[in-house]
Amino acid sequence: MAGVVEHLIEKYLGKLESHGLAVRDKAVFLALDAELFSNRPVRDEVLDLAGLFRLMNINTVLFSEPSEPYRSIIREIIRYDVDSVTQGRIIPPDCETRTFLHDIPVVEKFSLEAIAEALSRRKAVLVRDRGIVTYGVVTPEQAFVSFSSTCFATFIKYFHDSLLYLGNCEGYRTIPEDMFVEGFNRITRLLSHVAVFGEKGEVSGPPGGKLMAGPPLNGDDVIMMLAEAGRAVVAHRLVDSYFGNISYVHDNTIFISQTGSSLDELEHCIDAVPLDGSSSIGITASSELTAHKRIYHETGDNAILHGHPKFSVIMSMHCLKEGCDRNICHKYCRERRSVAGIPVVSGEVGTGPTGLLHTVPKAMREGKGAIVYGHGVFTSGKGDFRGPFRMLRQIEERCRKEYFSLMEICPGICRA
Secondary structure (H helix, E strand, O other), rough: HHHHHHHHHHHHHHHHHHHOOOOOHOOOOEEOOOEEEEEEOOOHHHHHHHHHHHHHOOHHHHHHHOOHHHHHHHHHHHHHHHHHHHEEEEOOOOOOHHHHOOEEEOOOOOOHHHHHHHHHHOOOOEEOEEEEEEEEEEEHHHHHHHHHHHHHHHHHHHHHHHHHHHHHHHHOOOOHHHHHHHHHHHHHOOOOOOOEOOOOOOOEEOOOOOOOOOOOOOOOHHHHHHHHHHHHHHHOOOOOOOEEEEEEOOOOOOEEEEEEOOOOOOOOOOEEEEOOOOHHHHEOOOOOHHHHHHHHHOOOOOOEEEOHHHHHHHHHHHOOOOOOOOOOOOOOOOOEEEEOOOEEEEEEEOOOOOHHHHHHHHOOOOOEEEEEEEEEEEEEEEEOHHHHHHHHHHHHHHHHHHHHHOOOOOOOOOOO
16 A cells, blocks of 8 residues: 555656646655655654644645745735735635635644644645645545645736736826835746747647547547647646546537546546436536537537636736626626637536526637636637647637736836
C-alpha cells in the first residue's frame, strides 16, 4: 500500500509543477496509511503538519508556497483586501469558489491549531507569507484539487478586484496608489504565455502534434479524440485543476466525460449515453449532460468543449450597469451582454430553474461559443475538436486583450 501512496503523491507533485502551481521540491506532501509517508525529511514543517492527522479525520496533507504569479497575487490580496484582515478570509467571486471553496481562510502564523481550525471549515487555508495548506480525506487528489482551485480563485479575485479598483479611481478622479501600480505591473510581467497556434493556425495538441481530425470511425476513435482534447485543455491551462467537461455525439450516442473526472486522464472516464434515453448509464456523466444535449439540438454541432480560462471568467463579471444585485448575477440576469463579441449569460451548474442549460444553448445558436458569468466558456463544432479548441483559446486571448485595454486607463500600467 505504501508503494501506491508514494506513486500517487509523486503523480500529484508532478501535476503541481507541470500546471505551474508549485515547485515540487518545495512542496510538503504527507499521507497517512499504516504509517506516515512524506516526500520530504520529517523535520520542521513536516513534523508540525503531521500533527494535523491527530486533529482531523484526514489521510493527506499538502503544504507549499505557490509558484509565481500566484505567490505575489496572494500577498497582494492579503495586503489590500479588508475581509482578509478583519474577518480572516478572502471571498473570490467566481463560480468554483461559490460551489467548491465558499471562501478561503487566512491565518497569520504557521500555527497547527489555527490551520486545523480553518481546515475544519474549508478545503484550503492561506498562511500569510508562507503558502497554502490543503488536505484529502480519501486520496491525495483531493489535496491537489483544492490547491489548484485556490490558486485559480485568487488569480480571478486579484485581477477582477484590480479592474474594479481602477474603475473606482477613474470614477472618483483619484490617482491609483503607487504600490498598487508597482505590484500590478510586477504580477503582470510574471504571467506566462502559452503558444497554441501553429504558423497556419493549426491547433497543437500536447505534448506535440495536432488534434485528431474527424469524423471518427467508431466509439474507440471518439474516446481517443476526447482524451486528446482534454489533455490539450489542461496543458494550455484553460481550466483549473481539471474542472470542465467535454462531449461528442456519434452514432446517436453522446460520449461525455464523467463527473469529477480529470480532463487529462479521460481514457477510462467517458460515458456513452444513448440520446434516446434507453439507458441509465448517464448517472455518472458530467452534471452538465443536459446542457450538452441541448447545445447539440440548438446548434447541430457534435463536439463540445467547456473550460474555465481565467480572463474569460474575469471579464464575464465586468459589468458597469448600476442598480443590480451582484449576488444574483450568476443565477439570473436580464441584460444582453457580450465580451469581445462573445455572448455572456447567467446560469448555474445543474438542471434547476437557473441552470445554465436554459441559457447557454440559446446563446450558441448564432455562434460557436458562449461565456457563463463567473464560470467559464462553452465552444462547439462539427466533426472534431480542432475548431472548438481553437475558439476556446481565441476567446481567452480576446478577453485577455480586452482586460488590459481597460486597465490602460491608468498611466504606468503595463500590458501582459
